[in-house]
Amino acid sequence: MTVELRVVDPSDEAVLRDWWEVGHAAEAERPHSPWPKWAQSRVALPAHNPERELTLVTAYDGGSPVGASMFSLPTKDNDHLAFVELWVLPQRRREGIATLLSRDLDARAAAAGRSTLLAEAKGLPGTVIPGERFALAQGYQVANEEQEKDLDLTTAPSTWAPLDDEVAEHAAAYRIETFDTVYPDHLIDGIARLLSSFYSQVPLGETDLRDSEWTPERLRAHEARLVEIRRSVISAVAVSDDGEVAAFSDIRVSHLAPETAEVGVTIVAPEHRGHRLGYAVKLAGHRRVLADFPDCVRATTCNADTNTAMNLVNERMGYVPTERLLELQKRLD
CATH class of the missing domain: 3.40.630.30 (Gcn5-related N-acetyltransferase (GNAT))
Incomplete structure:
Protein backbone atom coordinates (compact mmCIF):
# COMPACT_ATOMS: atom_id res chain seq x y z
CA MET A 1 0.00 0.00 0.00
CA SER A 115 3.76 21.64 22.59
CA THR A 116 0.37 20.05 23.24
CA LEU A 117 -2.12 18.30 20.98
CA LEU A 118 -5.80 17.91 21.91
CA ALA A 119 -8.07 15.35 20.28
CA GLU A 120 -11.34 13.55 21.02
CA ALA A 121 -12.61 9.99 20.94
CA LYS A 122 -16.32 9.16 21.06
CA GLY A 123 -18.34 6.00 21.55
CA LEU A 124 -21.61 4.65 22.86
CA PRO A 125 -22.13 4.61 26.65
CA GLY A 126 -20.96 1.39 28.24
CA THR A 127 -18.68 0.43 25.34
CA VAL A 128 -14.95 0.48 24.78
CA ILE A 129 -14.06 3.39 22.52
CA PRO A 130 -11.79 2.12 19.70
CA GLY A 131 -10.27 5.56 19.22
CA GLU A 132 -9.03 5.52 22.81
CA ARG A 133 -6.83 2.47 22.25
CA PHE A 134 -5.36 3.98 19.13
CA ALA A 135 -4.74 7.35 20.82
CA LEU A 136 -3.00 5.77 23.82
CA ALA A 137 -0.73 3.88 21.44
CA GLN A 138 0.14 7.21 19.81
CA GLY A 139 1.18 8.76 23.12
CA TYR A 140 -2.07 10.50 24.14
CA GLN A 141 -3.54 10.38 27.63
CA VAL A 142 -7.16 10.77 28.72
CA ALA A 143 -7.32 14.29 30.15
CA ASN A 144 -11.07 14.56 30.77
CA GLU A 145 -14.22 12.51 30.38
CA GLU A 146 -17.48 13.99 29.12
CA GLN A 147 -20.88 12.97 27.83
CA GLU A 148 -22.63 14.00 24.65
CA LYS A 149 -26.35 14.56 25.28
CA ASP A 150 -29.41 15.12 23.12
CA LEU A 151 -32.67 16.94 23.73
CA ASP A 152 -35.90 16.29 21.83
CA LEU A 153 -37.18 19.80 21.16
CA THR A 154 -40.56 18.47 20.02
CA THR A 155 -41.42 17.14 23.48
CA ALA A 156 -39.10 18.59 26.14
CA PRO A 157 -40.61 22.11 26.40
CA SER A 158 -43.86 20.65 27.75
CA THR A 159 -41.92 19.56 30.87
CA TRP A 160 -40.29 22.91 31.65
CA ALA A 161 -43.07 24.52 33.74
CA PRO A 162 -41.51 23.53 37.11
CA LEU A 163 -38.21 25.05 36.00
CA ASP A 164 -39.98 28.25 34.98
CA ASP A 165 -41.49 28.44 38.46
CA GLU A 166 -38.06 28.10 40.07
CA VAL A 167 -36.61 30.80 37.82
CA ALA A 168 -39.50 33.12 38.63
CA GLU A 169 -38.93 32.59 42.34
CA HIS A 170 -35.15 32.83 42.49
CA ALA A 171 -34.18 35.07 39.56
CA ALA A 172 -36.81 37.78 39.82
CA ALA A 173 -34.15 40.45 40.36
CA TYR A 174 -32.57 39.74 36.95
CA ARG A 175 -33.61 40.75 33.46
CA ILE A 176 -33.29 38.10 30.72
CA GLU A 177 -32.43 39.24 27.19
CA THR A 178 -31.91 37.18 24.02
CA PHE A 179 -30.37 38.10 20.68
CA ASP A 180 -29.34 36.48 17.41
CA THR A 181 -25.59 36.55 16.61
CA VAL A 182 -25.03 40.33 16.69
CA TYR A 183 -23.99 41.45 20.19
CA PRO A 184 -26.05 44.39 21.47
CA ASP A 185 -23.87 47.41 22.24
CA HIS A 186 -25.11 47.64 25.83
CA LEU A 187 -24.17 44.00 26.56
CA ILE A 188 -20.97 43.36 24.64
CA ASP A 189 -18.52 44.60 27.29
CA GLY A 190 -20.11 42.50 30.02
CA ILE A 191 -20.25 39.41 27.82
CA ALA A 192 -16.57 39.83 26.92
CA ARG A 193 -15.60 40.01 30.60
CA LEU A 194 -17.63 36.93 31.47
CA LEU A 195 -16.34 34.81 28.58
CA SER A 196 -12.74 35.71 29.42
CA SER A 197 -12.99 33.63 32.60
CA PHE A 198 -14.77 30.62 31.10
CA TYR A 199 -12.02 27.98 31.16
CA SER A 200 -11.07 28.74 34.76
CA GLN A 201 -14.69 28.16 35.86
CA VAL A 202 -15.50 24.81 34.25
CA PRO A 203 -14.09 21.36 35.11
CA LEU A 204 -11.34 20.58 32.60
CA GLY A 205 -9.66 17.60 34.23
CA GLU A 206 -6.05 17.61 33.06
CA THR A 207 -6.83 19.41 29.81
CA ASP A 208 -4.37 22.28 29.37
CA LEU A 209 -6.83 24.95 28.25
CA ARG A 210 -6.23 28.47 29.53
CA ASP A 211 -8.49 31.50 29.81
CA SER A 212 -8.89 33.69 26.75
CA GLU A 213 -8.91 37.47 26.63
CA TRP A 214 -12.15 38.35 24.91
CA THR A 215 -12.65 41.96 23.86
CA PRO A 216 -15.59 43.62 22.13
CA GLU A 217 -13.44 43.87 18.98
CA ARG A 218 -12.73 40.14 19.05
CA LEU A 219 -16.41 39.35 19.54
CA ARG A 220 -17.31 41.57 16.58
CA ALA A 221 -14.83 39.73 14.34
CA HIS A 222 -16.27 36.40 15.46
CA GLU A 223 -19.78 37.67 14.86
CA ALA A 224 -18.89 38.75 11.30
CA ARG A 225 -17.66 35.26 10.43
CA LEU A 226 -20.87 33.69 11.72
CA VAL A 227 -22.92 35.97 9.49
CA GLU A 228 -20.67 35.07 6.53
CA ILE A 229 -21.11 31.32 6.96
CA ARG A 230 -24.85 31.65 7.63
CA ARG A 231 -24.79 30.41 11.18
CA SER A 232 -26.94 31.91 13.91
CA VAL A 233 -25.81 31.95 17.51
CA ILE A 234 -28.82 32.51 19.72
CA SER A 235 -27.62 33.98 23.01
CA ALA A 236 -29.38 34.64 26.30
CA VAL A 237 -28.04 36.78 29.12
CA ALA A 238 -29.13 37.53 32.65
CA VAL A 239 -28.58 41.17 33.64
CA SER A 240 -28.57 42.32 37.26
CA ASP A 241 -30.41 45.43 38.43
CA ASP A 242 -27.17 47.44 38.21
CA GLY A 243 -26.63 46.43 34.56
CA GLU A 244 -23.99 43.72 35.09
CA VAL A 245 -24.04 40.67 32.81
CA ALA A 246 -24.41 37.90 35.37
CA ALA A 247 -24.96 34.86 33.15
CA PHE A 248 -24.62 33.90 29.50
CA SER A 249 -25.61 30.95 27.34
CA ASP A 250 -25.57 30.39 23.60
CA ILE A 251 -26.97 27.80 21.21
CA ARG A 252 -25.95 27.56 17.57
CA VAL A 253 -28.01 26.78 14.47
CA SER A 254 -26.89 26.66 10.84
CA HIS A 255 -29.33 28.19 8.37
CA LEU A 256 -28.14 25.50 5.96
CA ALA A 257 -29.09 22.65 8.32
CA PRO A 258 -31.53 24.02 10.90
CA GLU A 259 -32.80 20.66 12.19
CA THR A 260 -30.18 20.46 14.94
CA ALA A 261 -28.93 23.08 17.39
CA GLU A 262 -25.64 22.86 19.32
CA VAL A 263 -25.26 24.33 22.78
CA GLY A 264 -22.04 26.29 23.14
CA VAL A 265 -21.05 28.13 26.30
CA THR A 266 -23.08 28.48 29.50
CA ILE A 267 -21.53 30.46 32.34
CA VAL A 268 -22.76 32.15 35.50
CA ALA A 269 -20.54 34.65 37.32
CA PRO A 270 -19.55 33.20 40.73
CA GLU A 271 -21.01 36.12 42.67
CA HIS A 272 -24.41 35.59 41.02
CA ARG A 273 -24.77 31.84 41.53
CA GLY A 274 -27.64 30.38 43.52
CA HIS A 275 -30.37 32.28 41.63
CA ARG A 276 -31.20 29.61 39.00
CA LEU A 277 -29.57 31.79 36.33
CA GLY A 278 -28.21 28.77 34.49
CA TYR A 279 -31.77 27.54 34.05
CA ALA A 280 -32.98 31.03 33.17
CA VAL A 281 -30.56 31.64 30.30
CA LYS A 282 -30.68 28.12 28.90
CA LEU A 283 -34.47 28.02 28.87
CA ALA A 284 -34.64 31.44 27.23
CA GLY A 285 -32.09 30.49 24.58
CA HIS A 286 -33.79 27.22 23.71
CA ARG A 287 -37.18 28.92 23.44
CA ARG A 288 -35.73 31.59 21.14
CA VAL A 289 -34.37 28.82 18.91
CA LEU A 290 -37.80 27.20 18.76
CA ALA A 291 -39.39 30.52 17.86
CA ASP A 292 -36.82 31.47 15.20
CA PHE A 293 -36.19 27.99 13.76
CA PRO A 294 -39.44 25.99 13.75
CA ASP A 295 -37.72 23.16 11.86
CA CYS A 296 -35.25 22.60 14.71
CA VAL A 297 -36.17 19.32 16.40
CA ARG A 298 -33.02 18.40 18.36
CA ALA A 299 -30.39 20.08 20.50
CA THR A 300 -27.03 18.66 21.52
CA THR A 301 -24.65 19.51 24.33
CA CYS A 302 -21.54 18.11 26.01
CA ASN A 303 -20.44 18.35 29.64
CA ALA A 304 -17.67 16.94 31.77
CA ASP A 305 -18.77 14.10 34.04
CA THR A 306 -17.59 16.19 37.00
CA ASN A 307 -19.63 19.27 36.06
CA THR A 308 -22.34 18.41 38.58
CA ALA A 309 -24.27 21.67 38.41
CA MET A 310 -24.58 21.84 34.63
CA ASN A 311 -25.30 18.13 34.34
CA LEU A 312 -28.26 18.63 36.69
CA VAL A 313 -29.54 21.56 34.62
CA ASN A 314 -29.32 19.52 31.43
CA GLU A 315 -30.93 16.46 32.99
CA ARG A 316 -33.88 18.47 34.30
CA MET A 317 -34.33 20.12 30.91
CA GLY A 318 -34.63 16.66 29.36
CA TYR A 319 -31.20 15.99 27.86
CA VAL A 320 -30.27 12.30 27.70
CA PRO A 321 -26.76 10.83 27.22
CA THR A 322 -25.96 9.49 23.77
CA GLU A 323 -22.17 9.08 23.73
CA ARG A 324 -19.07 9.08 25.90
CA LEU A 325 -16.48 11.64 24.90
CA LEU A 326 -12.84 11.45 25.92
CA GLU A 327 -10.66 14.54 25.79
CA LEU A 328 -7.24 13.23 24.76
CA GLN A 329 -4.02 15.13 25.27
CA LYS A 330 -0.48 14.59 24.03
CA ARG A 331 2.57 16.57 25.06
CA LEU A 332 5.39 16.65 22.54
CA ASP A 333 8.97 16.24 23.76
Whole structure:
Protein backbone atom coordinates (compact mmCIF):
# COMPACT_ATOMS: atom_id res chain seq x y z
CA MET A 1 0.00 0.00 0.00
CA THR A 2 1.28 3.44 -0.98
CA VAL A 3 -0.71 6.20 0.66
CA GLU A 4 -0.06 9.83 -0.22
CA LEU A 5 -1.01 12.76 2.02
CA ARG A 6 -2.20 15.90 0.24
CA VAL A 7 -3.02 19.27 1.80
CA VAL A 8 -6.50 20.39 0.82
CA ASP A 9 -7.20 23.71 -0.86
CA PRO A 10 -10.63 24.51 0.67
CA SER A 11 -11.50 26.73 -2.28
CA ASP A 12 -11.27 23.71 -4.61
CA GLU A 13 -14.66 22.09 -4.09
CA ALA A 14 -13.74 18.79 -5.73
CA VAL A 15 -10.72 18.36 -3.47
CA LEU A 16 -12.64 19.53 -0.41
CA ARG A 17 -15.43 17.10 -1.23
CA ASP A 18 -12.95 14.18 -1.15
CA TRP A 19 -11.92 15.21 2.36
CA TRP A 20 -15.54 15.68 3.43
CA GLU A 21 -16.63 12.27 2.11
CA VAL A 22 -14.07 10.46 4.28
CA GLY A 23 -15.30 12.15 7.44
CA HIS A 24 -18.91 11.60 6.42
CA ALA A 25 -18.35 7.86 6.02
CA ALA A 26 -16.30 7.56 9.22
CA GLU A 27 -18.88 9.39 11.35
CA ALA A 28 -21.96 7.66 9.89
CA GLU A 29 -21.92 5.01 12.63
CA ARG A 30 -22.39 7.60 15.39
CA PRO A 31 -25.89 8.44 16.72
CA HIS A 32 -27.71 10.82 14.37
CA SER A 33 -24.67 10.89 12.01
CA PRO A 34 -23.50 14.31 13.27
CA TRP A 35 -21.05 15.06 10.44
CA PRO A 36 -21.89 18.51 9.02
CA LYS A 37 -23.84 18.51 5.78
CA TRP A 38 -21.93 19.29 2.61
CA ALA A 39 -23.91 22.52 2.23
CA GLN A 40 -22.44 23.67 5.56
CA SER A 41 -18.86 22.50 5.02
CA ARG A 42 -18.49 23.98 1.53
CA VAL A 43 -19.34 27.41 3.01
CA ALA A 44 -17.67 27.25 6.44
CA LEU A 45 -14.34 25.58 5.69
CA PRO A 46 -13.09 28.02 3.01
CA ALA A 47 -14.18 31.07 5.04
CA HIS A 48 -11.55 33.02 6.97
CA ASN A 49 -11.62 32.27 10.69
CA PRO A 50 -10.08 34.98 12.89
CA GLU A 51 -9.75 32.47 15.75
CA ARG A 52 -8.05 29.56 13.97
CA GLU A 53 -5.51 28.60 11.32
CA LEU A 54 -6.87 25.47 9.69
CA THR A 55 -5.08 22.79 7.67
CA LEU A 56 -6.98 19.90 6.10
CA VAL A 57 -5.18 16.82 4.78
CA THR A 58 -6.56 13.94 2.73
CA ALA A 59 -4.87 10.55 2.48
CA TYR A 60 -5.12 9.02 -1.01
CA ASP A 61 -4.51 5.44 -2.09
CA GLY A 62 -4.03 5.95 -5.77
CA GLY A 63 -6.79 8.34 -6.73
CA SER A 64 -9.14 7.30 -3.95
CA PRO A 65 -9.49 9.19 -0.65
CA VAL A 66 -9.12 6.80 2.29
CA GLY A 67 -8.32 9.06 5.26
CA ALA A 68 -8.52 12.67 6.37
CA SER A 69 -7.28 14.94 9.14
CA MET A 70 -7.93 18.40 10.55
CA PHE A 71 -5.17 20.50 12.15
CA SER A 72 -6.33 23.67 13.91
CA LEU A 73 -4.14 26.28 15.61
CA PRO A 74 -5.65 28.89 17.95
CA THR A 75 -4.37 32.30 16.91
CA LYS A 76 -5.59 34.57 19.73
CA ASP A 77 -4.64 32.57 22.83
CA ASN A 78 -3.59 29.09 23.98
CA ASP A 79 -0.68 29.29 21.58
CA HIS A 80 0.81 26.12 23.03
CA LEU A 81 -2.07 24.04 21.63
CA ALA A 82 -3.00 22.31 18.40
CA PHE A 83 -6.47 20.79 18.01
CA VAL A 84 -6.38 17.66 15.85
CA GLU A 85 -8.81 15.14 14.42
CA LEU A 86 -8.46 12.27 11.98
CA TRP A 87 -10.76 9.86 10.17
CA VAL A 88 -10.30 6.70 8.12
CA LEU A 89 -12.87 4.98 5.89
CA PRO A 90 -14.39 2.11 7.92
CA GLN A 91 -13.37 -0.49 5.34
CA ARG A 92 -9.75 0.75 5.36
CA ARG A 93 -9.08 0.74 9.10
CA ARG A 94 -6.20 -1.23 10.67
CA GLU A 95 -4.01 -0.65 7.62
CA GLY A 96 -1.73 2.01 9.14
CA ILE A 97 -3.51 4.98 7.55
CA ALA A 98 -4.46 6.51 10.92
CA THR A 99 -0.88 6.13 12.17
CA LEU A 100 0.41 7.91 9.07
CA LEU A 101 -2.03 10.78 9.62
CA SER A 102 -1.23 10.96 13.34
CA ARG A 103 2.50 11.26 12.68
CA ASP A 104 1.81 13.99 10.16
CA LEU A 105 -0.22 15.89 12.77
CA ASP A 106 2.62 15.56 15.29
CA ALA A 107 5.07 16.95 12.75
CA ARG A 108 2.83 19.89 11.92
CA ALA A 109 2.42 20.72 15.62
CA ALA A 110 6.16 20.59 16.21
CA ALA A 111 6.85 22.75 13.16
CA ALA A 112 4.32 25.31 14.43
CA GLY A 113 5.98 25.40 17.86
CA ARG A 114 2.98 23.85 19.61
CA SER A 115 3.76 21.64 22.59
CA THR A 116 0.37 20.05 23.24
CA LEU A 117 -2.12 18.30 20.98
CA LEU A 118 -5.80 17.91 21.91
CA ALA A 119 -8.07 15.35 20.28
CA GLU A 120 -11.34 13.55 21.02
CA ALA A 121 -12.61 9.99 20.94
CA LYS A 122 -16.32 9.16 21.06
CA GLY A 123 -18.34 6.00 21.55
CA LEU A 124 -21.61 4.65 22.86
CA PRO A 125 -22.13 4.61 26.65
CA GLY A 126 -20.96 1.39 28.24
CA THR A 127 -18.68 0.43 25.34
CA VAL A 128 -14.95 0.48 24.78
CA ILE A 129 -14.06 3.39 22.52
CA PRO A 130 -11.79 2.12 19.70
CA GLY A 131 -10.27 5.56 19.22
CA GLU A 132 -9.03 5.52 22.81
CA ARG A 133 -6.83 2.47 22.25
CA PHE A 134 -5.36 3.98 19.13
CA ALA A 135 -4.74 7.35 20.82
CA LEU A 136 -3.00 5.77 23.82
CA ALA A 137 -0.73 3.88 21.44
CA GLN A 138 0.14 7.21 19.81
CA GLY A 139 1.18 8.76 23.12
CA TYR A 140 -2.07 10.50 24.14
CA GLN A 141 -3.54 10.38 27.63
CA VAL A 142 -7.16 10.77 28.72
CA ALA A 143 -7.32 14.29 30.15
CA ASN A 144 -11.07 14.56 30.77
CA GLU A 145 -14.22 12.51 30.38
CA GLU A 146 -17.48 13.99 29.12
CA GLN A 147 -20.88 12.97 27.83
CA GLU A 148 -22.63 14.00 24.65
CA LYS A 149 -26.35 14.56 25.28
CA ASP A 150 -29.41 15.12 23.12
CA LEU A 151 -32.67 16.94 23.73
CA ASP A 152 -35.90 16.29 21.83
CA LEU A 153 -37.18 19.80 21.16
CA THR A 154 -40.56 18.47 20.02
CA THR A 155 -41.42 17.14 23.48
CA ALA A 156 -39.10 18.59 26.14
CA PRO A 157 -40.61 22.11 26.40
CA SER A 158 -43.86 20.65 27.75
CA THR A 159 -41.92 19.56 30.87
CA TRP A 160 -40.29 22.91 31.65
CA ALA A 161 -43.07 24.52 33.74
CA PRO A 162 -41.51 23.53 37.11
CA LEU A 163 -38.21 25.05 36.00
CA ASP A 164 -39.98 28.25 34.98
CA ASP A 165 -41.49 28.44 38.46
CA GLU A 166 -38.06 28.10 40.07
CA VAL A 167 -36.61 30.80 37.82
CA ALA A 168 -39.50 33.12 38.63
CA GLU A 169 -38.93 32.59 42.34
CA HIS A 170 -35.15 32.83 42.49
CA ALA A 171 -34.18 35.07 39.56
CA ALA A 172 -36.81 37.78 39.82
CA ALA A 173 -34.15 40.45 40.36
CA TYR A 174 -32.57 39.74 36.95
CA ARG A 175 -33.61 40.75 33.46
CA ILE A 176 -33.29 38.10 30.72
CA GLU A 177 -32.43 39.24 27.19
CA THR A 178 -31.91 37.18 24.02
CA PHE A 179 -30.37 38.10 20.68
CA ASP A 180 -29.34 36.48 17.41
CA THR A 181 -25.59 36.55 16.61
CA VAL A 182 -25.03 40.33 16.69
CA TYR A 183 -23.99 41.45 20.19
CA PRO A 184 -26.05 44.39 21.47
CA ASP A 185 -23.87 47.41 22.24
CA HIS A 186 -25.11 47.64 25.83
CA LEU A 187 -24.17 44.00 26.56
CA ILE A 188 -20.97 43.36 24.64
CA ASP A 189 -18.52 44.60 27.29
CA GLY A 190 -20.11 42.50 30.02
CA ILE A 191 -20.25 39.41 27.82
CA ALA A 192 -16.57 39.83 26.92
CA ARG A 193 -15.60 40.01 30.60
CA LEU A 194 -17.63 36.93 31.47
CA LEU A 195 -16.34 34.81 28.58
CA SER A 196 -12.74 35.71 29.42
CA SER A 197 -12.99 33.63 32.60
CA PHE A 198 -14.77 30.62 31.10
CA TYR A 199 -12.02 27.98 31.16
CA SER A 200 -11.07 28.74 34.76
CA GLN A 201 -14.69 28.16 35.86
CA VAL A 202 -15.50 24.81 34.25
CA PRO A 203 -14.09 21.36 35.11
CA LEU A 204 -11.34 20.58 32.60
CA GLY A 205 -9.66 17.60 34.23
CA GLU A 206 -6.05 17.61 33.06
CA THR A 207 -6.83 19.41 29.81
CA ASP A 208 -4.37 22.28 29.37
CA LEU A 209 -6.83 24.95 28.25
CA ARG A 210 -6.23 28.47 29.53
CA ASP A 211 -8.49 31.50 29.81
CA SER A 212 -8.89 33.69 26.75
CA GLU A 213 -8.91 37.47 26.63
CA TRP A 214 -12.15 38.35 24.91
CA THR A 215 -12.65 41.96 23.86
CA PRO A 216 -15.59 43.62 22.13
CA GLU A 217 -13.44 43.87 18.98
CA ARG A 218 -12.73 40.14 19.05
CA LEU A 219 -16.41 39.35 19.54
CA ARG A 220 -17.31 41.57 16.58
CA ALA A 221 -14.83 39.73 14.34
CA HIS A 222 -16.27 36.40 15.46
CA GLU A 223 -19.78 37.67 14.86
CA ALA A 224 -18.89 38.75 11.30
CA ARG A 225 -17.66 35.26 10.43
CA LEU A 226 -20.87 33.69 11.72
CA VAL A 227 -22.92 35.97 9.49
CA GLU A 228 -20.67 35.07 6.53
CA ILE A 229 -21.11 31.32 6.96
CA ARG A 230 -24.85 31.65 7.63
CA ARG A 231 -24.79 30.41 11.18
CA SER A 232 -26.94 31.91 13.91
CA VAL A 233 -25.81 31.95 17.51
CA ILE A 234 -28.82 32.51 19.72
CA SER A 235 -27.62 33.98 23.01
CA ALA A 236 -29.38 34.64 26.30
CA VAL A 237 -28.04 36.78 29.12
CA ALA A 238 -29.13 37.53 32.65
CA VAL A 239 -28.58 41.17 33.64
CA SER A 240 -28.57 42.32 37.26
CA ASP A 241 -30.41 45.43 38.43
CA ASP A 242 -27.17 47.44 38.21
CA GLY A 243 -26.63 46.43 34.56
CA GLU A 244 -23.99 43.72 35.09
CA VAL A 245 -24.04 40.67 32.81
CA ALA A 246 -24.41 37.90 35.37
CA ALA A 247 -24.96 34.86 33.15
CA PHE A 248 -24.62 33.90 29.50
CA SER A 249 -25.61 30.95 27.34
CA ASP A 250 -25.57 30.39 23.60
CA ILE A 251 -26.97 27.80 21.21
CA ARG A 252 -25.95 27.56 17.57
CA VAL A 253 -28.01 26.78 14.47
CA SER A 254 -26.89 26.66 10.84
CA HIS A 255 -29.33 28.19 8.37
CA LEU A 256 -28.14 25.50 5.96
CA ALA A 257 -29.09 22.65 8.32
CA PRO A 258 -31.53 24.02 10.90
CA GLU A 259 -32.80 20.66 12.19
CA THR A 260 -30.18 20.46 14.94
CA ALA A 261 -28.93 23.08 17.39
CA GLU A 262 -25.64 22.86 19.32
CA VAL A 263 -25.26 24.33 22.78
CA GLY A 264 -22.04 26.29 23.14
CA VAL A 265 -21.05 28.13 26.30
CA THR A 266 -23.08 28.48 29.50
CA ILE A 267 -21.53 30.46 32.34
CA VAL A 268 -22.76 32.15 35.50
CA ALA A 269 -20.54 34.65 37.32
CA PRO A 270 -19.55 33.20 40.73
CA GLU A 271 -21.01 36.12 42.67
CA HIS A 272 -24.41 35.59 41.02
CA ARG A 273 -24.77 31.84 41.53
CA GLY A 274 -27.64 30.38 43.52
CA HIS A 275 -30.37 32.28 41.63
CA ARG A 276 -31.20 29.61 39.00
CA LEU A 277 -29.57 31.79 36.33
CA GLY A 278 -28.21 28.77 34.49
CA TYR A 279 -31.77 27.54 34.05
CA ALA A 280 -32.98 31.03 33.17
CA VAL A 281 -30.56 31.64 30.30
CA LYS A 282 -30.68 28.12 28.90
CA LEU A 283 -34.47 28.02 28.87
CA ALA A 284 -34.64 31.44 27.23
CA GLY A 285 -32.09 30.49 24.58
CA HIS A 286 -33.79 27.22 23.71
CA ARG A 287 -37.18 28.92 23.44
CA ARG A 288 -35.73 31.59 21.14
CA VAL A 289 -34.37 28.82 18.91
CA LEU A 290 -37.80 27.20 18.76
CA ALA A 291 -39.39 30.52 17.86
CA ASP A 292 -36.82 31.47 15.20
CA PHE A 293 -36.19 27.99 13.76
CA PRO A 294 -39.44 25.99 13.75
CA ASP A 295 -37.72 23.16 11.86
CA CYS A 296 -35.25 22.60 14.71
CA VAL A 297 -36.17 19.32 16.40
CA ARG A 298 -33.02 18.40 18.36
CA ALA A 299 -30.39 20.08 20.50
CA THR A 300 -27.03 18.66 21.52
CA THR A 301 -24.65 19.51 24.33
CA CYS A 302 -21.54 18.11 26.01
CA ASN A 303 -20.44 18.35 29.64
CA ALA A 304 -17.67 16.94 31.77
CA ASP A 305 -18.77 14.10 34.04
CA THR A 306 -17.59 16.19 37.00
CA ASN A 307 -19.63 19.27 36.06
CA THR A 308 -22.34 18.41 38.58
CA ALA A 309 -24.27 21.67 38.41
CA MET A 310 -24.58 21.84 34.63
CA ASN A 311 -25.30 18.13 34.34
CA LEU A 312 -28.26 18.63 36.69
CA VAL A 313 -29.54 21.56 34.62
CA ASN A 314 -29.32 19.52 31.43
CA GLU A 315 -30.93 16.46 32.99
CA ARG A 316 -33.88 18.47 34.30
CA MET A 317 -34.33 20.12 30.91
CA GLY A 318 -34.63 16.66 29.36
CA TYR A 319 -31.20 15.99 27.86
CA VAL A 320 -30.27 12.30 27.70
CA PRO A 321 -26.76 10.83 27.22
CA THR A 322 -25.96 9.49 23.77
CA GLU A 323 -22.17 9.08 23.73
CA ARG A 324 -19.07 9.08 25.90
CA LEU A 325 -16.48 11.64 24.90
CA LEU A 326 -12.84 11.45 25.92
CA GLU A 327 -10.66 14.54 25.79
CA LEU A 328 -7.24 13.23 24.76
CA GLN A 329 -4.02 15.13 25.27
CA LYS A 330 -0.48 14.59 24.03
CA ARG A 331 2.57 16.57 25.06
CA LEU A 332 5.39 16.65 22.54
CA ASP A 333 8.97 16.24 23.76
